[in-house]
Ligand SMILES: Nc1ncnc2c1ncn2[C@@H]1O[C@@H]2COP(=O)(O)O[C@H]3[C@@H](O)[C@H](n4cnc5c(N)ncnc54)O[C@@H]3COP(=O)(O)O[C@H]2[C@H]1O
Protein backbone atom coordinates (compact mmCIF):
# COMPACT_ATOMS: atom_id res chain seq x y z
CA UNK A 476 0.00 0.00 0.00
CA UNK A 477 1.03 3.63 -0.27
CA UNK A 478 1.24 3.84 3.51
CA UNK A 479 3.68 0.90 3.71
CA UNK A 480 5.80 2.32 0.94
CA UNK A 481 5.89 5.75 2.57
CA UNK A 482 6.61 4.37 6.01
CA UNK A 483 9.47 2.32 4.57
CA UNK A 484 11.11 5.30 2.90
CA UNK A 485 10.40 7.62 5.83
CA UNK A 486 13.90 8.88 6.52
CA UNK A 487 14.59 9.30 2.82
CA UNK A 488 11.90 11.98 2.65
CA UNK A 489 13.37 14.41 5.14
CA UNK A 490 15.49 17.29 3.86
CA UNK A 491 17.80 17.69 6.90
CA UNK A 492 18.05 21.02 8.72
CA UNK A 493 21.58 21.74 7.55
CA UNK A 494 20.38 21.64 3.93
CA UNK A 495 17.47 24.04 4.53
CA UNK A 496 17.91 27.77 3.90
CA UNK A 497 16.75 29.77 6.93
CA UNK A 498 17.01 33.15 8.66
CA UNK A 499 17.17 34.28 12.29
CA UNK A 500 14.31 36.28 13.80
CA UNK A 501 16.59 39.21 14.65
CA UNK A 502 17.98 39.56 11.11
CA UNK A 503 17.23 42.95 9.46
CA UNK A 504 14.68 42.72 6.61
CA UNK A 505 17.36 44.03 4.22
CA UNK A 506 19.36 40.82 4.87
CA UNK A 507 16.30 38.60 4.51
CA UNK A 508 15.35 40.37 1.24
CA UNK A 509 18.83 39.71 -0.20
CA UNK A 510 18.84 36.09 0.95
CA UNK A 511 15.37 35.19 -0.37
CA UNK A 512 16.18 36.89 -3.70
CA UNK A 513 19.39 34.84 -4.03
CA UNK A 514 18.13 31.38 -2.92
CA UNK A 515 14.74 31.87 -4.62
CA UNK A 516 12.81 29.61 -2.22
CA UNK A 517 9.32 31.02 -1.74
CA UNK A 518 9.06 30.24 1.99
CA UNK A 519 11.77 29.39 4.53
CA UNK A 520 11.97 28.69 8.28
CA UNK A 521 12.95 31.28 10.91
CA UNK A 522 15.19 29.97 13.70
CA UNK A 523 16.81 31.29 16.86
CA UNK A 524 20.44 30.83 17.88
CA UNK A 525 19.73 27.35 19.26
CA UNK A 526 17.89 26.15 16.12
CA UNK A 527 14.43 26.40 17.66
CA UNK A 528 11.71 26.91 15.03
CA UNK A 529 10.09 30.33 15.53
CA UNK A 530 8.35 31.20 12.28
CA UNK A 531 8.09 31.07 8.48
CA UNK A 532 9.07 33.84 6.06
CA UNK A 533 8.20 34.71 2.45
CA UNK A 534 9.26 37.58 0.18
CA UNK A 535 5.73 39.11 0.04
CA UNK A 536 5.83 39.55 3.85
CA UNK A 537 8.87 41.76 3.23
CA UNK A 538 7.86 43.53 -0.01
CA UNK A 539 4.51 44.36 1.63
CA UNK A 540 6.47 46.70 3.93
CA UNK A 541 8.06 48.45 0.92
CA UNK A 542 4.75 49.65 -0.50
CA UNK A 543 2.94 52.83 0.53
CA UNK A 544 0.11 54.15 -1.66
CA UNK A 545 1.54 52.16 -4.60
CA UNK A 546 4.99 53.75 -4.14
CA UNK A 547 7.88 51.36 -3.68
CA UNK A 548 10.71 52.14 -1.24
CA UNK A 549 13.42 50.05 0.47
CA UNK A 550 13.56 52.57 3.34
CA UNK A 551 11.25 50.66 5.75
CA UNK A 552 13.43 47.53 5.51
CA UNK A 553 16.26 49.23 7.37
CA UNK A 554 14.29 49.59 10.60
CA UNK A 555 12.46 46.24 10.61
CA UNK A 556 13.57 42.70 11.49
CA UNK A 557 12.30 39.25 10.48
CA UNK A 558 10.38 38.91 13.76
CA UNK A 559 8.24 41.96 12.79
CA UNK A 560 6.73 40.29 9.68
CA UNK A 561 7.14 36.50 9.95
CA UNK A 562 4.28 34.02 10.16
CA UNK A 563 4.08 32.59 13.69
CA UNK A 564 1.10 30.24 13.32
CA UNK A 565 1.84 27.23 11.10
CA UNK A 566 1.70 23.44 10.98
CA UNK A 567 4.63 21.30 12.14
CA UNK A 568 5.13 17.61 12.92
CA UNK A 569 7.16 15.96 15.63
CA UNK A 570 10.00 13.74 14.50
CA UNK A 571 7.98 10.66 15.49
CA UNK A 572 4.88 11.58 13.47
CA UNK A 573 3.39 9.02 11.12
CA UNK A 574 3.27 9.63 7.38
CA UNK A 575 -0.54 9.71 7.44
CA UNK A 576 -0.42 13.00 9.33
CA UNK A 577 2.28 14.35 6.98
CA UNK A 578 0.29 13.42 3.88
CA UNK A 579 -2.72 15.26 5.26
CA UNK A 580 -0.68 18.40 6.03
CA UNK A 581 0.97 18.41 2.58
CA UNK A 582 -2.46 18.96 1.00
CA UNK A 583 -2.39 22.58 2.18
CA UNK A 584 1.33 23.08 2.84
CA UNK A 585 4.12 22.90 0.22
CA UNK A 586 6.37 21.66 3.04
CA UNK A 587 6.00 20.61 6.66
CA UNK A 588 8.73 21.52 9.19
CA UNK A 589 9.83 18.69 11.51
CA UNK A 590 10.80 19.49 15.12
CA UNK A 591 11.90 17.34 18.06
CA UNK A 592 10.36 17.31 21.55
CA UNK A 593 12.22 20.55 22.42
CA UNK A 594 11.07 22.34 19.26
CA UNK A 595 14.56 22.06 17.76
CA UNK A 596 14.29 22.22 13.95
CA UNK A 597 15.17 18.86 12.34
CA UNK A 598 14.35 19.51 8.66
CA UNK A 599 11.43 19.63 6.23
CA UNK A 600 9.18 17.16 4.44
CA UNK A 601 8.20 18.46 0.99
CA UNK A 602 5.46 17.92 -1.57
CA UNK A 603 8.14 17.08 -4.16
CA UNK A 604 9.34 14.10 -2.14
CA UNK A 605 5.74 12.92 -1.73
CA UNK A 606 5.01 13.43 -5.45
CA UNK A 607 8.06 11.31 -6.36
CA UNK A 608 6.73 8.50 -4.17
CA UNK A 609 3.24 8.69 -5.75
CA UNK A 610 4.68 8.83 -9.25
CA UNK A 611 6.54 5.61 -8.45
CA UNK A 612 3.50 3.88 -6.91
CA UNK A 613 1.20 4.98 -9.76
CA UNK A 614 3.56 3.40 -12.29
CA UNK A 615 4.02 0.12 -10.37
CA UNK B 616 -6.36 2.48 -9.36
CA UNK B 617 -4.99 5.98 -8.93
CA UNK B 618 -4.94 6.44 -12.70
CA UNK B 619 -8.66 5.62 -13.00
CA UNK B 620 -9.54 7.89 -10.15
CA UNK B 621 -7.49 10.75 -11.58
CA UNK B 622 -8.82 10.28 -15.09
CA UNK B 623 -12.36 10.31 -13.73
CA UNK B 624 -11.92 13.56 -11.85
CA UNK B 625 -9.90 15.15 -14.65
CA UNK B 626 -11.92 18.31 -15.20
CA UNK B 627 -12.26 18.87 -11.47
CA UNK B 628 -8.51 19.33 -11.20
CA UNK B 629 -8.16 22.30 -13.51
CA UNK B 630 -8.13 25.80 -12.03
CA UNK B 631 -9.66 27.69 -14.98
CA UNK B 632 -7.81 30.58 -16.61
CA UNK B 633 -10.20 33.23 -15.34
CA UNK B 634 -9.38 32.22 -11.73
CA UNK B 635 -5.61 32.39 -12.27
CA UNK B 636 -3.68 35.58 -11.42
CA UNK B 637 -1.50 36.64 -14.35
CA UNK B 638 0.37 39.58 -15.88
CA UNK B 639 1.01 40.78 -19.44
CA UNK B 640 4.52 40.71 -20.88
CA UNK B 641 4.52 44.48 -21.51
CA UNK B 642 3.55 45.38 -17.93
CA UNK B 643 6.16 47.51 -16.09
CA UNK B 644 7.98 45.63 -13.31
CA UNK B 645 6.60 48.17 -10.81
CA UNK B 646 3.08 46.87 -11.60
CA UNK B 647 4.17 43.22 -11.43
CA UNK B 648 5.92 43.86 -8.09
CA UNK B 649 2.73 45.36 -6.61
CA UNK B 650 0.55 42.55 -7.97
CA UNK B 651 2.74 39.67 -6.77
CA UNK B 652 3.06 41.31 -3.33
CA UNK B 653 -0.74 41.61 -3.06
CA UNK B 654 -1.81 38.18 -4.41
CA UNK B 655 1.14 36.41 -2.75
CA UNK B 656 1.35 33.58 -5.31
CA UNK B 657 4.99 32.61 -5.77
CA UNK B 658 4.80 32.05 -9.54
CA UNK B 659 2.17 33.17 -12.08
CA UNK B 660 1.67 32.96 -15.86
CA UNK B 661 2.52 35.76 -18.31
CA UNK B 662 0.00 36.23 -21.13
CA UNK B 663 -0.45 38.46 -24.17
CA UNK B 664 -3.60 40.34 -25.15
CA UNK B 665 -5.10 37.23 -26.74
CA UNK B 666 -4.42 34.98 -23.71
CA UNK B 667 -1.50 33.18 -25.30
CA UNK B 668 0.93 31.79 -22.70
CA UNK B 669 4.31 33.54 -23.05
CA UNK B 670 6.14 32.98 -19.77
CA UNK B 671 6.20 32.50 -16.01
CA UNK B 672 7.05 35.16 -13.40
CA UNK B 673 8.20 35.11 -9.76
CA UNK B 674 9.05 37.91 -7.31
CA UNK B 675 12.79 36.97 -7.15
CA UNK B 676 13.04 37.58 -10.92
CA UNK B 677 11.95 41.15 -10.12
CA UNK B 678 13.78 41.75 -6.81
CA UNK B 679 16.96 40.47 -8.45
CA UNK B 680 16.88 43.64 -10.58
CA UNK B 681 16.62 45.81 -7.44
CA UNK B 682 19.95 44.68 -6.01
CA UNK B 683 23.35 46.17 -6.91
CA UNK B 684 26.34 45.35 -4.68
CA UNK B 685 23.94 44.50 -1.84
CA UNK B 686 22.19 47.88 -2.13
CA UNK B 687 18.44 47.75 -2.68
CA UNK B 688 16.72 50.23 -5.01
CA UNK B 689 13.32 50.31 -6.78
CA UNK B 690 14.77 52.56 -9.50
CA UNK B 691 15.50 49.79 -12.07
CA UNK B 692 11.87 48.62 -11.97
CA UNK B 693 10.70 51.79 -13.68
CA UNK B 694 12.55 51.07 -16.91
CA UNK B 695 11.96 47.30 -17.16
CA UNK B 696 8.95 45.23 -18.22
CA UNK B 697 7.86 41.65 -17.43
CA UNK B 698 9.24 40.41 -20.76
CA UNK B 699 12.76 41.47 -19.65
CA UNK B 700 12.90 39.06 -16.68
CA UNK B 701 10.29 36.33 -17.17
CA UNK B 702 11.05 32.62 -17.58
CA UNK B 703 10.41 31.58 -21.19
CA UNK B 704 11.34 27.88 -21.02
CA UNK B 705 8.88 25.83 -18.97
CA UNK B 706 6.70 22.73 -19.06
CA UNK B 707 3.10 22.86 -20.28
CA UNK B 708 0.49 20.30 -21.27
CA UNK B 709 -2.09 20.36 -24.02
CA UNK B 710 -5.71 20.26 -22.95
CA UNK B 711 -5.95 16.65 -24.18
CA UNK B 712 -2.96 15.38 -22.16
CA UNK B 713 -3.38 12.31 -19.99
CA UNK B 714 -2.98 12.50 -16.22
CA UNK B 715 0.09 10.27 -16.35
CA UNK B 716 2.03 13.06 -18.04
CA UNK B 717 0.66 15.63 -15.58
CA UNK B 718 1.62 13.51 -12.56
CA UNK B 719 5.15 13.21 -13.90
CA UNK B 720 5.45 16.99 -14.45
CA UNK B 721 4.07 17.81 -10.98
CA UNK B 722 7.09 16.07 -9.44
CA UNK B 723 9.25 19.05 -10.40
CA UNK B 724 6.62 21.75 -10.96
CA UNK B 725 4.24 23.14 -8.30
CA UNK B 726 1.76 23.69 -11.13
CA UNK B 727 1.49 22.84 -14.83
CA UNK B 728 -0.09 25.36 -17.25
CA UNK B 729 -2.63 23.92 -19.69
CA UNK B 730 -2.85 25.34 -23.22
CA UNK B 731 -4.97 24.48 -26.25
CA UNK B 732 -3.71 23.72 -29.78
CA UNK B 733 -3.21 27.46 -30.45
CA UNK B 734 -1.26 28.02 -27.19
CA UNK B 735 -4.23 29.82 -25.66
CA UNK B 736 -3.99 29.56 -21.84
CA UNK B 737 -6.76 27.34 -20.40
CA UNK B 738 -5.78 27.14 -16.72
CA UNK B 739 -3.44 25.32 -14.34
CA UNK B 740 -3.18 21.90 -12.74
CA UNK B 741 -1.68 22.13 -9.24
CA UNK B 742 0.12 19.89 -6.77
CA UNK B 743 -2.57 20.70 -4.18
CA UNK B 744 -5.29 19.19 -6.35
CA UNK B 745 -3.14 16.09 -6.88
CA UNK B 746 -2.32 15.83 -3.16
CA UNK B 747 -6.05 15.95 -2.31
CA UNK B 748 -6.64 13.04 -4.67
CA UNK B 749 -3.80 10.99 -3.16
CA UNK B 750 -4.93 11.77 0.37
CA UNK B 751 -8.34 10.37 -0.59
CA UNK B 752 -6.93 7.24 -2.25
CA UNK B 753 -4.50 6.58 0.62
CA UNK B 754 -7.39 6.60 3.08
CA UNK B 755 -9.70 4.39 0.97
N1 LIG C 1 16.84 25.13 -5.90
C1 LIG C 1 15.92 24.25 -6.41
N2 LIG C 1 16.33 23.12 -7.03
C2 LIG C 1 15.43 22.24 -7.56
N3 LIG C 1 14.08 22.42 -7.49
C3 LIG C 1 13.63 23.53 -6.89
C4 LIG C 1 14.51 24.50 -6.32
N4 LIG C 1 13.78 25.49 -5.79
C5 LIG C 1 12.49 25.15 -6.01
N5 LIG C 1 12.39 23.98 -6.68
C6 LIG C 1 11.16 23.32 -7.14
O1 LIG C 1 10.10 24.27 -7.00
C7 LIG C 1 9.19 23.81 -5.97
C8 LIG C 1 8.62 24.95 -5.19
O2 LIG C 1 9.65 25.62 -4.52
P1 LIG C 1 9.27 26.78 -3.46
O3 LIG C 1 10.51 27.54 -3.15
O4 LIG C 1 8.10 27.56 -3.99
O5 LIG C 1 8.73 26.00 -2.17
C9 LIG C 1 9.63 25.20 -1.41
C10 LIG C 1 10.33 25.99 -0.29
O6 LIG C 1 9.41 26.90 0.30
C11 LIG C 1 10.65 24.87 0.69
N6 LIG C 1 11.98 24.32 0.47
C12 LIG C 1 12.32 23.23 -0.28
N7 LIG C 1 13.65 22.98 -0.20
C13 LIG C 1 14.16 23.93 0.62
C14 LIG C 1 15.50 24.24 1.10
N8 LIG C 1 16.56 23.50 0.77
N9 LIG C 1 15.64 25.32 1.91
C15 LIG C 1 14.59 26.07 2.26
N10 LIG C 1 13.30 25.84 1.85
C16 LIG C 1 13.10 24.80 1.04
O7 LIG C 1 9.70 23.82 0.47
C17 LIG C 1 8.82 24.19 -0.62
C18 LIG C 1 8.43 22.98 -1.44
O8 LIG C 1 9.59 22.42 -2.04
P2 LIG C 1 9.46 21.24 -3.11
O9 LIG C 1 10.81 20.60 -3.22
O10 LIG C 1 8.29 20.38 -2.78
O11 LIG C 1 9.08 21.97 -4.49
C19 LIG C 1 10.00 22.82 -5.13
C20 LIG C 1 10.84 22.14 -6.20
O12 LIG C 1 10.06 21.19 -6.94
Ligand SMILES: Nc1ncnc2c1ncn2[C@@H]1O[C@@H]2COP(=O)(O)O[C@H]3[C@@H](O)[C@H](n4cnc5c(N)ncnc54)O[C@@H]3COP(=O)(O)O[C@H]2[C@H]1O
Nearest residue numbers: 517583584634635636655656657658659725726741742743
Ligand atom coordinates in the same frame (compact mmCIF):
# COMPACT_ATOMS: atom_id res chain seq x y z
N1 LIG D 1 -4.66 32.26 -1.79
C1 LIG D 1 -4.46 30.99 -1.36
N2 LIG D 1 -5.48 30.29 -0.79
C2 LIG D 1 -5.30 29.02 -0.34
N3 LIG D 1 -4.12 28.34 -0.42
C3 LIG D 1 -3.08 28.99 -0.97
C4 LIG D 1 -3.19 30.33 -1.46
N4 LIG D 1 -2.00 30.69 -1.96
C5 LIG D 1 -1.18 29.64 -1.78
N5 LIG D 1 -1.82 28.60 -1.18
C6 LIG D 1 -1.25 27.31 -0.80
O1 LIG D 1 0.16 27.43 -0.91
C7 LIG D 1 0.64 26.56 -1.97
C8 LIG D 1 1.79 27.17 -2.69
O2 LIG D 1 1.40 28.38 -3.32
P1 LIG D 1 2.43 29.12 -4.31
O3 LIG D 1 1.91 30.51 -4.54
O4 LIG D 1 3.81 29.01 -3.75
O5 LIG D 1 2.40 28.27 -5.64
C9 LIG D 1 1.22 28.22 -6.42
C10 LIG D 1 1.16 29.32 -7.48
O6 LIG D 1 2.46 29.53 -8.05
C11 LIG D 1 0.25 28.69 -8.53
N6 LIG D 1 -1.16 29.06 -8.31
C12 LIG D 1 -2.10 28.36 -7.63
N7 LIG D 1 -3.29 28.97 -7.69
C13 LIG D 1 -3.11 30.08 -8.43
C14 LIG D 1 -3.97 31.16 -8.89
N8 LIG D 1 -5.29 31.21 -8.58
N9 LIG D 1 -3.43 32.15 -9.63
C15 LIG D 1 -2.12 32.12 -9.94
N10 LIG D 1 -1.25 31.15 -9.59
C16 LIG D 1 -1.75 30.15 -8.83
O7 LIG D 1 0.35 27.27 -8.38
C17 LIG D 1 1.25 26.96 -7.29
C18 LIG D 1 0.82 25.72 -6.55
O8 LIG D 1 -0.46 25.95 -5.95
P2 LIG D 1 -1.08 24.88 -4.97
O9 LIG D 1 -2.55 25.18 -4.86
O10 LIG D 1 -0.67 23.50 -5.37
O11 LIG D 1 -0.38 25.14 -3.56
C19 LIG D 1 -0.59 26.33 -2.86
C20 LIG D 1 -1.70 26.23 -1.80
O12 LIG D 1 -1.66 24.95 -1.15
